[in-house]
Amino acid sequence: MPAIEPMRDQDDQDPLQQTLALLRSAPESGAALTLYALVCTLEKQRAGCLFTLTKLQDLTDPDHRRIAYGLMELLATGRVGDGTWHAAKAEMDQAIRG
Numbered sequence: 001m002p003a004i005e006p007m008r009d010q011d012d013q014d015p016l017q018q019t020l021a022l023l024r025s026a027p028e029s030g031a032a033l034t035l036y037a038l039v040c041t042l043e044k045q046r047a048g049c050l051f052t053l054t055k056l057q058d059l060t061d062p063d064h065r066r067i068a069y070g071l072m073e074l075l076a077t078g079r080v081g082d083g084t085w086h087a088a089k090a091e092m093d094q095a096i097r098g
Contacts, residue, residue, distance in 0.1 A: 013070075014070075015067045015068075015069075015070030015071045015073070015074065016039075016071070016074070016084065016085065016088035016089075017088065018067045018070070019032075019035045019036065019039060019067055019071065019088075019092065020088055020091050020092055020095065022035060022064075022067075023035075023036060023092050023095040023096065024095050027095050027096055027098065030058055031058075031059055031061065031064045034055050034056075034058050034059055034064075034068075035059075035064065035067055035068060035071070036092055036096060037051065037055070038051055038055075038068055038071050038072075039071060039089060039092060042071060042072070042074070042075050042080050043080060043081065043089070045075075045080070049075065056068055
């Protein structure tokens with residue numbers, strides 16, 4: 001699995017951008033797909049964001065788990081669905097499609 005580069009500036013700390021970087025570098029990796037599934041699920045707030053938390057156990061790299069926690073923090077702070085979210089999600093969708 002590709003390693004995430006150390007965080008250097010504000011953009012590098014953004015879990016959306018970190019997820020996008022992982023999807024671009026290894027779109028078929030388990031970590032990338034798990035994080036992408038989390039992003040997709042967080043958009044389904046009316047359905048209760050039904051993400052199986054045991055999937056976090058599949059993220060064996062602590063950096064990948066930190067990204068997941070950062071994505072959940074975006075939900076907690078009301079940033080899911082804002083302009084930044086939609087732009088990053090569109091890029092993620094494109095990375096998955098190849």
